[in-house]
Amino acid sequence: xxxxxxxxxxxxxxxxxxxxxxxxxxxxxxxxxxxxxxxxxxxxxxxxxxxxxxxxxxxxxxxxxxxxxxxxxxxxxxxxxxxxxxxxxxxxxxxxxxxxxxxxxxxxxxxxxxxxxxxxxxxxxxxxxxxxxxxxxxxxxxxxxxxxxxxxxxxxxxxxxxxxxxxxxxxxxxxxxxxxxxxxxxxxxxxxxxxxxxxxxxxxxxxxxxxxxxxxxxxxxxxxxxxxxxxxxxxxxxxxxxxxxxxxxxxxxxxxxxxxxxxxxxxxxxxxxxxxxxxxxxxxxxxxxxxxxxx
Numbered sequence: 001x002x003x004x005x006x007x008x009x010x011x012x013x014x015x016x017x018x019x020x021x022x023x024x025x026x027x028x029x030x031x032x033x034x035x036x037x038x039x040x041x042x043x044x045x046x047x048x049x050x051x052x053x054x055x056x057x058x059x060x061x062x063x064x065x066x067x068x069x070x071x072x073x074x075x076x077x078x079x080x081x082x083x084x085x086x087x088x089x090x091x092x093x094x095x096x097x098x099x100x101x102x103x104x105x106x107x108x109x110x111x112x113x114x115x116x117x118x119x120x121x122x123x124x125x126x127x128x129x130x131x132x133x134x135x136x137x138x139x140x141x142x143x144x145x146x147x148x149x150x151x152x153x154x155x156x157x158x159x160x161x162x163x164x165x166x167x168x169x170x171x172x173x174x175x176x177x178x179x180x181x182x183x184x185x186x187x188x189x190x191x192x193x194x195x196x197x198x199x200x201x202x203x204x205x206x207x208x209x210x211x212x213x214x215x216x217x218x219x220x221x222x223x224x225x226x227x228x229x230x231x232x233x234x235x236x237x238x239x240x241x242x243x244x245x246x247x248x249x250x251x252x253x254x255x256x257x258x259x260x261x262x263x264x265x266x267x268x269x270x271x272x273x274x275x276x277x278x279x280x281x282x283x284x285x286x287x288x289x290x291x292x293x294x295x
Contacts, residue, residue: 002149003028005058007051007074008094009040012120013064015127016093016153018043023152028054056083060149063092067245068100075104081111089145090115093134095171095242097249098164105138105163114142117163118150119170123238125227131155135173137165171253174246177214178267178284184214185288188221192292199224220285229283237283244271244280 002025006017009031017040021027029045030053031037041047048054051074055061061080065071071094075081080090090113092104101117108115116138126132132154136143143159150157160169187210191201202224206216218237219225229237247268254261274287277295289295 002026002059003057004149005030005048005051005054005061006040006045006064007031007054007061008064010036010064011124012127013062013093014040015124016062016064016120016132017045019127019130019153020149021045025149025152028058030054051080052083055080055088057085058088059085060089060091060146063094065092065094065096067094068096070094071096071104072100076107081107081113084113086112088113089142091118091146091150092116093118093120095119095174095246095249096167098167098171098253101137101167102164114139114145116142116146117166118146119166120154121170121173122154124236126154134158135160135166135169137161137163137167137169167249168253171246171250174243175250175261175264175267178243178247178271179263180212181214181218181220181285182267182270182287182291184212185220185285185291188288189291214285218285220288229285230288234282234286234289237285239281240271240275240284240286241280243284244268244275247271 004020004025004027006027006029009017009029014036017027017029021044027045028048029037029040030048030051061084063071063074065074071092090108105115116136118134118136120132120134122132130153133156134150134154136159147157160166188198191198198221202219205211217225219228220230222230250264251268274290279286
């Protein structure tokens with residue numbers, strides 16, 4: 001079994017690290033937040049004083065960090081690339097800007113390491129259940145090395161292309177998700193105004209042309225999908241702040257590439273307004289409350 005350094009054991013990274021421990025791997029873990037690190041240590045991980053200490057004896061280094069500047073800081077600037085042992089595999093599962101991902105790819109390649117950008121989809125539930133989707137960018141060799149390990153944390157592992165392609169796939173996917181959730185919420189709000197039972201709309205739309213993941217897996221009204229955050233007053237799930245972060249990454253990428261994304265821009269404005277009303281920590285499907293005029 002590989003010795004793994006896991007840096008960033010928050011809401012997503014923590015369950016991912018615990019799944020690696022369940023699979024029999026030795027894990028050295030580090031997080032700036034002691035409360036976030038504690039469940040991973042309780043599951044059997046060893047505690048590292050910092051990211052470099054976690055990485056220096058590891059066969060594989062996995063990072064799950066908030067933003068591009070954190071990833072650059074951890075890998076570059078006398079970071080992991082300066083201490084990792086020869087032949088170590090480096091995997092970053094953060095969702096960050098494509099330029100940062102490519103910068104770390106280039107530095108890792110120059111230093112002689114296989115590196116993969118491998119952001120995830122599936123939320124906290126997917127991280128806990130080991131059912132995440134990994135969208136990977138990098139070489140075929142790095143992907144083949146990483147795939148057996150990623151399969152311990154996810155049910156689908158896809159090589160999207162070269163350096164940064166995993167990040168590109170993630171932000172495109174989440175822009176689509178944000179847009180489709182707003183459309184789903186609007187349909188339920190209209191149904192309520194028209195006196196249509198939400199359950200009836202769900203039963204019809206879920207088997208008709210309106211069917212989508214936002215409806216059938218993450219239904220924004222309580223009842224039809226018992227596991228959806230709408231049944232928990234929109235707690236847990238995928239925080240609005242994180243969805244807004246991904247939308248901003250998508251809009252920046254669209255601007256840099258010359259892509260036209262008017263619905264993505266509108267979704268970002270709506271989620272910015274929803275977050276500004278004090279809902280940053282609520283699941284993003286909770287935007288239905290704002291569309292109802294409750295906020």
